[in-house]
Amino acid sequence: MAPEFDLIRRHFTWPVTMAGTLGVGDDCALFLPPAGRQVAVSTDLLVEGRHFFPDVDPRALGHKSLAVNLSDLAAMGAQPAGCVLGLALPDIDHDWLAAFAAGFRALSERANCPLLGGDTTRSLSGRTISVTIFGYVDPAQALRRDAARPGDDLWVSGRLGAAHAALQVMLEKWSVPADAPVPDWRQALEHPEPQLALGGRLAGLAHAAIDISDGLAQDLGHILVASACGARIDCTLLPAADGLQMLDEVQRLEALLGGGDVYQLCFTAAPGQRDAILQAAVAADTQVTRIGVIEPQTGLRLIDAQGRIVADGFAGFDHFRA
Amino acid sequence: MAPEFDLIRRHFTWPVTMAGTLGVGDDCALFLPPAGRQVAVSTDLLVEGRHFFPDVDPRALGHKSLAVNLSDLAAMGAQPAGCVLGLALPDIDHDWLAAFAAGFRALSERANCPLLGGDTTRSLSGRTISVTIFGYVDPAQALRRDAARPGDDLWVSGRLGAAHAALQVMLEKWSVPADAPVPDWRQALEHPEPQLALGGRLAGLAHAAIDISDGLAQDLGHILVASACGARIDCTLLPAADGLQMLDEVQRLEALLGGGDVYQLCFTAAPGQRDAILQAAVAADTQVTRIGVIEPQTGLRLIDAQGRIVADGFAGFDHFRA
Known part of the structure; x- marks a missing residue:
């Protein structure tokens, strides 16, 4: 597999302009919560053959991978701060990756939820997608x-x-x-x-x-x-x-x-x-x-x-x- | 598969006592960063057959799944705030899960890095482990x-x-x-x-x-x-x-x-x-x-x-x- 670094760089790196935020490319991403806000966090795994069909439109899959996590923020009354993405892939299909990234990016930008980091690796069978999302919420207002x-x-x-x-x-x-x-x-x-x-x-x-x-x-x-x-x-x-x-x-x-x-x-x-x-x-x-x-x-x-x-x-x- | 909720509850829920923190069991977990601190975040995927042998000691694997993420915080100069865990498993083996959780928990408690939430699902082949970790760092002191x-x-x-x-x-x-x-x-x-x-x-x-x-x-x-x-x-x-x-x-x-x-x-x-x-x-x-x-x-x-x-x-x- 090509260096993992390059896949994230090539397909999943776009400008992040939020103050106090460091995106893809270091050991950790960084973001600066507003004073007094709680950070809300949720994680979801999507497994090929279980959560999506192998031949699903990759652009729609990129959208949905982020959408299901944004929905957890919505249910908490939280507003998006950012997300990270893990991808286990059986092969490197740049067309598939570009389409997946386009669907992910379009919703990321619309929801003001920047992709801050990621990890890609080769899987031995189908695709597995892991998204973890962060948001901010007033501690007194979280919808529990x-x-x-x-x-x-x-x-x-x-x-x-x-x-x-x-x-x-x-x-x-x-x-x-x-x-x-x-x-x-x-x-x-x-x-x-x-x-x-x-x-x-x-x-x-x-x-x-x-x-x-x-x-x-x-x-x-x-x-x-x-x-x-x-x-x-x-x-x-x-x-x-x-x-x-x-x-x-x-x-x-x-x-x-x-x-x-x-x-x-x-x-x-x-x-x-x-x-x-x-x-x-x-x-x-x-x-x-x-x-x-x-x-x-x-x-x-x-x-x-x-x-x-x-x-x-x-x-x-x-x-x-x- | 048994409801995912129950697997997390049964094996991966232990008391979280940090102020301002809500652990496993809601749409999102919540934590309250100290004022002025950046949140550092990192995510890693571990895939069976690629990052670990199928017959590896599950307790050691639980330890390592968290250790590799804590290491990313260390490299940023950040101190742990918490983590979330995603597990895709081909079957439910409660002995394996209990041993994996024991290894994960021992390091989680020693490093003061509570497990705040998780997602489990059935995979169609081997195990995939996703850990996302959060820490706090003074913005002026992060090791970039x-x-x-x-x-x-x-x-x-x-x-x-x-x-x-x-x-x-x-x-x-x-x-x-x-x-x-x-x-x-x-x-x-x-x-x-x-x-x-x-x-x-x-x-x-x-x-x-x-x-x-x-x-x-x-x-x-x-x-x-x-x-x-x-x-x-x-x-x-x-x-x-x-x-x-x-x-x-x-x-x-x-x-x-x-x-x-x-x-x-x-x-x-x-x-x-x-x-x-x-x-x-x-x-x-x-x-x-x-x-x-x-x-x-x-x-x-x-x-x-x-x-x-x-x-x-x-x-x-x-x-x-x-």
């Missing part, structure tokens, strides 16, 4: 999973289910009618948009938050366990992606409640903040929907159009897991 | 690669060549006499000790520094290129690990100049700092050796016992690369 309170409204941003539906169709597990207009579900799967603007505005306003990477039911479950409370969701209120109505009811609920790779925010807030939250969503140019309520009784209760509980407790929707 | 100046002394810490010799013997490329006392080279390969205490004391005292992960000649080369100068090394001064005298001269020089995985520091400092540097080494309970000098003329010149230049420029020792 353990901060939900009984009586809170339960909200989600955006619309749900498209990424899951796209994956099921690509895996040929689900089919759509041949004469139906094909919705652009795949865009949601391959090009998720992290909700940084909304997360930043929710900091200090909402109580608990999480990003929906593993499915609404499972990720909300983490909030409920950490906060020692429960929730009730009105399934008729779940905001569905375009085209999900062509699925049958079981598939539709699976996509909405169990579908991962969404990277929207699920959050809780006091009912007195409803107007402020709707205004935050307008300012962030996104949609938020109130889907239920936090309750003292642990567990998750799903309510259908007739007001009946269709699933009670976490066990009831385990089969929805993607 | 571009800070060497002509006239500086050139120093290395510790002794060189053991890890490379161990690897060559394990790969059956080199043999040692059957009747020779076998030196404990393998300890150097599998259990490197990062030079944090020395690095911290060199901050503000030395000029440039780098850790020797890829071999002295190659890593020093990064300092020389970044600093736009050259160096002269007196090969008779290179501090050799025990037992290297049983090798022939070519093997010995290859181990000393080209051998990687050393994790000692190579650094430059003004001649007026010699006493201070020797005192820093005593305080850090380690050895430092002055091996040469930084010169205005670019390139690296290796001088033998007769004062002759045995290799001139970087091309001259490319074959030493491990």
Whole structure:
């Protein structure tokens, strides 16, 4: 393999102009947090064949590798400070690297999240991508999973289910009618948009938050366990992606409640903040929907159009897991 | 695979008691840098079959995964703040995970570098380990690669060549006499000790520094290129690990100049700092050796016992690369 140094230099080095920041090229990168701010940090591994298809568009993969980490910052109410990238590659394909880097860089620049350093190495099989991201947050405003309170409204941003539906169709597990207009579900799967603007505005306003990477039911479950409370969701209120109505009811609920790779925010807030939250969503140019309520009784209760509980407790929707 | 959450919880969660720090279990970990300090960050990927043998002792591997990253902090003169861990594993072997975690934790606690978060996933082939580390450094004292100046002394810490010799013997490329006392080279390969205490004391005292992960000649080369100068090394001064005298001269020089995985520091400092540097080494309970000098003329010149230049420029020792 060519010297690792050269791969990072050639494909992943672009000007970093933040004050107090030293980018690619030394033993460590350096950045200078604003006084009194906490540093938020998150790390994700993406493995070929598990998190992405071998033939995925490398530009989209570069985007997504950074997007899923930015989504963790958004869920904490943090603003980006920078990131580092590790790449294990079976070979050196400069066209692939250039396209991956272009997708990564475009989002990095748009999100003001400079790439500060990296490590590349040869893998013996497929590609593995490791991104670690840093952000800043006011310690009093961080959106923690353990901060939900009984009586809170339960909200989600955006619309749900498209990424899951796209994956099921690509895996040929689900089919759509041949004469139906094909919705652009795949865009949601391959090009998720992290909700940084909304997360930043929710900091200090909402109580608990999480990003929906593993499915609404499972990720909300983490909030409920950490906060020692429960929730009730009105399934008729779940905001569905375009085209999900062509699925049958079981598939539709699976996509909405169990579908991962969404990277929207699920959050809780006091009912007195409803107007402020709707205004935050307008300012962030996104949609938020109130889907239920936090309750003292642990567990998750799903309510259908007739007001009946269709699933009670976490066990009831385990089969929805993607 | 069992939920990723549980693997991190079960094997990699131990109490974190630093003020302002939130560890494993939320979208992001949080830590609060001291006012005015820069955050230093470094990331490394370790790939099975490339950076470690599949049957390596998992406890030693846990130690080394963190040690190589701590060494990057040491080379920057930074003190540890915390780290995050990514693991891609072909299966869940709780005995292996427990031993890996024990090695990681022992060094984490000794170095005061808490594990703040992680991500685990199933790989389709061997194990891949990703560690990203953070530290704090006074912006005026960071040991940068571009800070060497002509006239500086050139120093290395510790002794060189053991890890490379161990690897060559394990790969059956080199043999040692059957009747020779076998030196404990393998300890150097599998259990490197990062030079944090020395690095911290060199901050503000030395000029440039780098850790020797890829071999002295190659890593020093990064300092020389970044600093736009050259160096002269007196090969008779290179501090050799025990037992290297049983090798022939070519093997010995290859181990000393080209051998990687050393994790000692190579650094430059003004001649007026010699006493201070020797005192820093005593305080850090380690050895430092002055091996040469930084010169205005670019390139690296290796001088033998007769004062002759045995290799001139970087091309001259490319074959030493491990």
